[in-house]
Amino acid sequence: MTHADVIVIGGGIAGVSAAAMLAEHMSVLLLEAEPRTGYHSTGRSAAIFIRNYGNATLRALNAASAPVLENPDGVADSSLLSPRGELMLAEEDEVDTLDAYVADAVGMDMLTPEQAVELVPILRPERIASAAIEWDAQDIDVDRMLSGYQRLLSTRGGRIVTGAPVTALLRLGGVWQVSAGGAEYAAPIVVNAAGAWAGQIGQMAGALPIAIQPMRRSAAILPAPGGHDLRRWPLFGSITERWYAKPEAGKLMVSPADEDPVEPHDAWPDDMVLAEGLHRFEQAVTMPVTRVEHSWAGLRSFAPDRTPLAGFDPQAEGFFWLAGQGGYGVQTAPALSRLTAALIVGLSPEVAPEVIAMLDPARFATG
Structure with missing residues (x-):
């Protein structure tokens, strides 16, 4: 059994960036089903930052991500953006x-x-x-962004295990036991950044039945x-x-x-x-x-309302949703990764309370 403070499920840009932010404060293990990170949506993105893309919540996340993409300190040595329109x-x-x-x-x-x-x-x-x-719409260097967050995660002591699809999740004694790729892992907190598979991971955990x-x-x-x-x-x-x-x-x-x-x-x-x-x-x-x-x-x-999920599940203790990013995952990753770390570690979030409320998975707890 390999132990960590937090297990992140999913090695797309959402999971890798969140893991890198969390690794500054706790031990982090990231599990990726595929042989490499960024295999699915991240590696097939149109790779453009559009400030006006999405609803009001997404536009707030876009605005919060922009300074990081322009000055990606610790992730890259120069801007991840270039002019496009x-x-x-x-x-x-x-x-x-x-x-x-x-x-x-x-x-x-x-x-x-x-x-x-x-x-x-x-x-x-x-x-x-x-x-x-x-x-002001701009191209995003997704490859450099993903590799930069992955390098930051490694520098901070985080670990990535590839070829490890999750097959079981069980909460025992305040700890999640995760079976993945034939091995066993344990952590008090699990972050569900599994992209298209996030609904299935939530179901395994007995979390809210949110249809991703x-x-x-x-x-x-x-x-x-x-x-x-x-x-x-x-x-x-x-x-x-x-x-x-x-x-x-x-x-x-x-x-x-x-x-x-x-x-x-x-x-x-x-x-x-x-x-x-x-x-x-x-x-x-x-x-x-x-x-x-x-x-x-x-x-x-x-997600059903086309707004991402970022927050703890109200019925599965220690289970954090980071899912439903739609076509906005790459450009919102800087903001959502920082928010994820803030909510899990207990820091002051950089986005407004009303934005956090709109991202909270508890919005699906009734009806």
Whole structure:
């Protein structure tokens, strides 16, 4: 039996960053089912920081994460962000949605169709009824971020065990006994950062039956459109998420922005869903889609109200939920990891009490 003060289940960016923050105060053991950390959603992220992305709670987390991403002391020696921008486009039936989004946003400018085409020359101006840009949206160096938190965890004495899927959780004498990968582990506190598998881990622990729903999202890499330099193009896409595209290493990553409910698994794209999304993209631009160089899919896992969970379960003592980050996991990880450490160690949280209340899993305790 290997003992620690806290066991973190899940080696995505949420689990690794939380473990690194906790390791400053207590002994930490992280269990990851796959052969390496960041295998699922973290390694398949669109890797962009969008301040206006998500509901009010998520935007508060975005704001709290921004200073850490810009100055990642202890995680990296320079900013994890680089300029990109996000251009949101609306056809006639999407104008009201774009107007509502901009009304609740900060740092966004409305653009004419012609201005949008100046930024992304392959757009069809006749398909643009309205457009807006968030200039401050930025790329995130996810690989450097994950490896930086992992290095910090190791420096602080934390340990990562890979190839260790959790098969049983049992609370005995105020201590969680965890069976994983054929070995036994014990700690008074367990942090459930298992991503798409968080609901299953909660069920094993006898915690609240919170339905964490994984949603598949697909993407494809297309050759760069001929005669264009993509380096300064923003991410661009439909405000109602019919599709979006982003420059990626000199090529173009396009997603149908699908959100299909699936069981937790090692995700792969549905060919029909991907083809339909690429067709929607093709209708909005002047470039034909003639070849897909590579395609993949990841899982974005949501709580029923689409707001993350961060807090102790009200019925399973010592069981901490850090789950349901949806498509916001990478950009909210700095804030949620610090909040997790604060709530577990007993420090003063850096986010407002009303934000903490909205993240509390106890909100699902009645009904």
